[in-house]
Amino acid sequence: MTKQYDVVVIGSGPAGYVAAIRCAQLGLRTACIEKWLNKDNKTVYGGTCLNVGCIPSKALLDSSHKYVEAQQHLDAHGIKVNEVAIDVPAMVGRKDKIVTQLTAGVKGLFTANKVDGIAGTAKLIAKDRVLVTDHEGNEAALAAKHIIIASGSVPIDIPQTPIDHETIVDSTGALEFQEVPKRLGVIGAGVIGLELGSVWSRMGAEVTVLEALDDFLPAVDRQIAREGLKIFGRQGLTIKLGARVTGSKLSKGRNKTVTVEYTDTDGKQKIQFDKLIVAVGRRPYTAALLDDSVAVELDERGYILVDEQCATNVPGVYAVGDVVRGPMLAHKGMEEGVMVAERIADKKTQVNYDLVPTVIYTHPEIAWVGKNEAELEEAGTEYNVGSFPFAANGRALAANDADGLVKLIADARTDRILGCHLIGASAADLLQQIVIAMEFSASAEDIGLTMFSHPALSEAIHEAALAANGHAIHIGNRKRRK
Ligand code: FAD
Ligand code: AMP
Numbered sequence: 001m002t003k004q005y006d007v008v009v010i011g012s013g014p015a016g017y018v019a020a021i022r023c024a025q026l027g028l029r030t031a032c033i034e035k036w037l038n039k040d041n042k043t044v045y046g047g048t049c050l051n052v053g054c055i056p057s058k059a060l061l062d063s064s065h066k067y068v069e070a071q072q073h074l075d076a077h078g079i080k081v082n083e084v085a086i087d088v089p090a091m092v093g094r095k096d097k098i099v100t101q102l103t104a105g106v107k108g109l110f111t112a113n114k115v116d117g118i119a120g121t122a123k124l125i126a127k128d129r130v131l132v133t134d135h136e137g138n139e140a141a142l143a144a145k146h147i148i149i150a151s152g153s154v155p156i157d158i159p160q161t162p163i164d165h166e167t168i169v170d171s172t173g174a175l176e177f178q179e180v181p182k183r184l185g186v187i188g189a190g191v192i193g194l195e196l197g198s199v200w201s202r203m204g205a206e207v208t209v210l211e212a213l214d215d216f217l218p219a220v221d222r223q224i225a226r227e228g229l230k231i232f233g234r235q236g237l238t239i240k241l242g243a244r245v246t247g248s249k250l251s252k253g254r255n256k257t258v259t260v261e262y263t264d265t266d267g268k269q270k271i272q273f274d275k276l277i278v279a280v281g282r283r284p285y286t287a288a289l290l291d292d293s294v295a296v297e298l299d300e301r302g303y304i305l306v307d308e309q310c311a312t313n314v315p316g317v318y319a320v321g322d323v324v325r326g327p328m329l330a331h332k333g334m335e336e337g338v339m340v341a342e343r344i345a346d347k348k349t350q351v352n353y354d355l356v357p358t359v360i361y362t363h364p365e366i367a368w369v370g371k372n373e374a375e376l377e378e379a380g381t382e383y384n385v386g387s388f389p390f391a392a393n394g395r396a397l398a399a400n401d402a403d404g405l406v407k408l409i410a411d412a413r414t415d416r417i418l419g420c421h422l423i424g425a426s427a428a429d430l431l432q433q434i435v436i437a438m439e440f441s442a443s444a445e446d447i448g449l450t451m452f453s454h455p456a457l458s459e460a461i462h463e464a465a466l467a468a469n470g471h472a473i474h475i476g477n478r479k480r481r482k
Helices: 014-025 047-052 054-077 088-113 191-202 222-234 330-344 373-379 394-398 427-439 444-448 459-468
Strands: 003-010 030-034 115-119 121-126 129-133 139-149 153-155 183-187 206-210 238-240 244-250 258-264 267-273 275-278 282-284 317-319 358-360 365-370 383-389 405-411 417-424
Touching: 003 014, 003 121, 003 330, 014 030, 014 047, 014 088, 014 115, 014 139, 014 330, 030 139, 047 054, 047 088, 054 088, 054 191, 088 115, 121 139, 139 330, 183 191, 183 258, 183 267, 191 206, 191 275, 191 358, 206 267, 222 238, 222 365, 222 405, 222 417, 258 275, 358 427, 365 427, 373 383, 373 417, 383 459, 394 459, 405 444, 405 459, 417 427, 417 459, 427 444, 427 459, 444 459
Parallel strands: 003 030, 003 139, 030 115, 139 317, 183 206, 183 275, 206 238
Antiparallel strands: 121 129, 129 139, 153 282, 244 258, 258 267, 358 365, 365 417, 383 405, 405 417
16 A cells, blocks of 8 residues: 655755654654665664764864864963873764764654654655665555655765775765774865865874865865965875876785875876875765656756755655755755745745855864855955954963954945855854844944954954954954955
């Protein structure tokens, strides 16, 4: 017998599980199908984000940051530590426990909200019908008025460096090293490459990042990217820009090494590593998902084509998260999941795609929202910039963590905030204040007139907003009108 639902969600990553929960909250009978099996062959919900993405990477970033603090920075506080050692399996084990806790949490949320979590691989066989094949090969059909595809993304592999899951790994393998590699290569200086490169560099690996582009973090404000490059270099990451990887060779025998070939302005180069992380981006994942008879349209890069409200070309079928256009970020998918659920329930919700914050969780963190100077210059928009360095922020100095700056950009005519760019400790959390402000169309003056607790890192945002109008208090003012 075919089980009938109002909504079937395919995939339980942040886009899918949030969509499913919101649908159920709105009174819709909802199922969410997930094919992910963990190391113990158990079905787990939460997708890339909880299993091998945002959360495990942050767990290792936090552990490795504490190690560096203990090893290098406690001295400055007058704290003497005799010996600091790391136990990599314990660190990786702690990460696994957090993953287990959070994936179990999603299961608990499904139960609490009466979402049917279903283990198996889904295939869309009609616009209102999904075939589920469980891990024993049994098939069952589900019928639903609305189907939400949230099948996510997978790492891109390149033929020059085929993943062998031992010496050459993708981001998933890089979360599982059981010892610190002596020489670690990373291909790609994007968000994931920088975060995972930082983890292992902090633990003592000699890390070289090979990046094909000549520019470092081209999507980031130029001043912030330059500052980041300087700081990461000081931390021991060797970042080679303009280095395009062209091939690789694994050594024979046990304890393999890999020799990576690349070209740069000096011609052909070679470099040997004990481990190599391939972090050249992710691609949308729709393998064996769409039956030809349904004709859901994809674009030329394999993303499911959707409109601003995440509707596909097939009525009643929606797609959200990494499998559709836009930045591959968990929170972007979550908001899309909520939007689609609410639209199915006849609400007029809309994601504000102009205000998707992005964060690189290195230390210091890099975070931004809205437009940067290059984009505004290209658009011919006149703007004011206010900057404030953390070196002039009392709380950052008290914490001995004063690298970086805040940059706030406001429209020169209306003073409305157009963007905010940070590099600094807790940049992600600091930025969120401006994301909220921008949602309410705040001006730099509005932020300037808001009272901020003292002493706090967020005072740097206050001062940057004041500086945008030429009257920062704790730094000399250089009003800049373009
Ligand atoms: P996914 O999380 O990929 O989930 C898709 C799910 O669908 C999977 O569980 C998959 O098994 C399931 N599925 C696919 N096909 C089928 C099928 N046919 N049947 C049943 N189930 C199916 N983003 C951030 O915002 N912040 C970060 O700090 C961050 N850090 C990251 C770090 C790393 C190392 C990586 C790899 C990613 C990181 N991301 C981060 C990106 C983030 O993980 C993704 O943007 C997010 O997980 C996408 O959510 P999603 O629900 O669209 O897809
Ligand atoms: P992101 O898409 O942000 O995860 O970043 C991936 C990075 O990998 C991009 O900056 C690409 O330029 C880089 N990249 C892709 N292919 C290669 C290659 N063959 N050699 C070096 N870098 C690469």
